[in-house]
Structure formats: structure tokens, C-alpha cells
Amino acid sequence: MTTDHHKTRLRLTEDGRQALLESAEQTWQLTLTGEGRDRTITDWEGTEPETDALYPLIDVLLSRLQLDTLTLAAPVAARWSLTHPAWEHHDDGSARLQRAAFYQMRELWLSHDMQPLIPEIWTQTGEVPHPRRPSLPDGILYRRYHPGLDQVLELRQARVDEDGERFHRWQNLPRVSRFWEYPFSRERLDQMLADRRADPNSFPLILLADGDPVGYFETYYVPEDRLGPYCNAGPFDQGMHVLVGEERYCGKGQAPVWINTLTHYLFLTDPRTRTLYGEPDAANQAMLKQAENLTWRIHEAFDFPHKRARLVSADRHPFFTNARL
DSSP, rough: OOOOOOOOOEEOOOTEEEEEOOOOEEEEEEEEEOTTTTTEEEEEESSOOHHHHHHHHHHHHHHHHSSEEEEEOHHHHEEEEEESSSSSTTTTTTTEHHEEEEEHHHHHHHHGGGGGGOOOOEEEEETEEEEOOOOSSSEEEEEEEEEETTEEEEEEEEEEHHHHHHHHHHHHHHHHHHHHOOOHHHHHHHHHHHHHSSSSTTTEEEEEEEETEEEEEEEESSSSTTTTTGSOOOTOOOEEEEEEEGGGGSOOOOOOOOHHHHHHHHHOOOOOOOOEEEBTTTTTTHHHHHHTTTEEEEEEEEEEESSSEEEEEEEEEHHHHOOOO
């Protein structure tokens, strides 16, 4: 996870040939060539950022310009040590980075503790064989400055002592309890949150925007979950439940940001995760509409014992190729 999280803003000239990147401490002037979603940086004026600060700048360019590829001309590429295998090096000295490769660079957004992969050692839950699952550390798991929101987004594990009050408040909101169906007492919900943390296949998360809690997101591995029998999940495929708690983070086109952030995080946690799944209530038209507008696919409805649900899924390749982070 990169250490430089100063907010970096981008300004473009009308012809799109000059870009000004500004942070609290530095300014860089870039000359760009190319059209549409493929651009080349032919000149870079300003102090050279540290290597770990270069990638947040690239993130701003890819995100704000909606690029599929970014190429560094030879004189620019020569200024940095571009050793990461995501870079494609050409004979003329230029270097090319595809957005689909860039956003899979796990070390840029995951904490150090999240980067090692758990070995594929098999175990069993009930009658379901599956790989052994990792445990989550406390602390920040994922961090990214979102250029569109101009906010730093973070994910951490939910804690009863820190999040019990807001978890209780969120679950008792009418718009939430309609679909989550947990309008319980504080004591009961504290125990529920503690149980989620103790469950080896439940990962309760809090999403933060500039340190302010946005909502509660619960993830799991599909094979040993109740959803397993209803889909063709691979051994490392994961699922999610989404609860945007604070009203100020509802509406205004924000929901796709929260869903894409969680989707990005889950695909980063394990490169062996090929597909993500969800099972929103079939009556939750707002959630289904959001999924429709992203890289998630909507499948058939089916019946859980407690609700009629709709299967939704997102595949790794379409997400990293098409999702606009």
C-alpha cells in the first residue's frame, strides 16, 4: 500500500495536450499525445516524485481521463525504475501500462499484512470441502485516493467496541431493516457483530471516506456459504452484502463508487478469485439497478428459506477492463 496519499488534482488544457497535476506540496506539468483512451506522456516537468508516489499520479490520470492505456515516452520512462512486471517495455525505450494491469497491482492498495496469499490447503466445513480461508487483521486493509470524489477511501474490519453504536443505528433504519431484517437491540446486534468476526467465513468491514464511516460491508467465500448451492462458484470465489449506512453517502451517484471499491478490494485480496457473487432481495430494485449499470450481471431469481433473492455476479476480466474506478 503506497505511503503517499496526498490528494492530487488534475487540470487539463482545452485541447487535452497539457495536464497539470497538483498536490499539497508539488506540481507537475505533463505533455500528452494521443486520442481517446490511449495517451502517451512525452514530457514531464517538475521534480521527480518518489517511486511509490508515481503510482498515485498514474491512478489520477487513468481515472480522470478514463484511459485504457498510458504510455511513457522513452525520455520519461528513463526517469523512473519501472521494474514492476505490469509494465510492458518496448525496444524504443518507451513503457506501456494497461489499466487492467495497473488496477491489479495488489501492493498499491492492500496493506502489507493483506499481501501474502494463503496457500491452497484444503479443509472442510460440514460436508463442503474448500481451501483454508485467511483471517483479517485489524487496521486498514485497503486504501485508495478516489480522484472523482477527492476523498481517500479505506476498508477496515468492523469492531464491536468501535462500530457497535453505528451498526445498531444503521440496522434500525427503515430503508435498511426492510431488506436486512435485523432491527434488533444494541445487545443483540453487538453479539451478531462479534459472531461475524469469529466466523472463519465472515469478514465484516467498514468503509471510510476521509475517515468518516460510510457503511457496513460483509464478505464471504461462496462455496461454504448458503449461496453455494445456487451458483457455480469456484473454490476462491467470494460474495458480498452491502449496507450504505449514512444518508449523506446515499444518492448523488455515490453507490457505484462504494460497490466498485468493494469489488476492487475483493478481487485484489486473492488473484485466484475469478467471480464475485451477491444475492440481493429480489424486491430491492435500487440495488439491482445499480448492479445493472456496473460490470455486475443479473441472473435468475431463486428462493432462500427466508427470502426471494436475485443472483448477481461480477467476473474479474470484465471488471478490470471496463469498470471506471
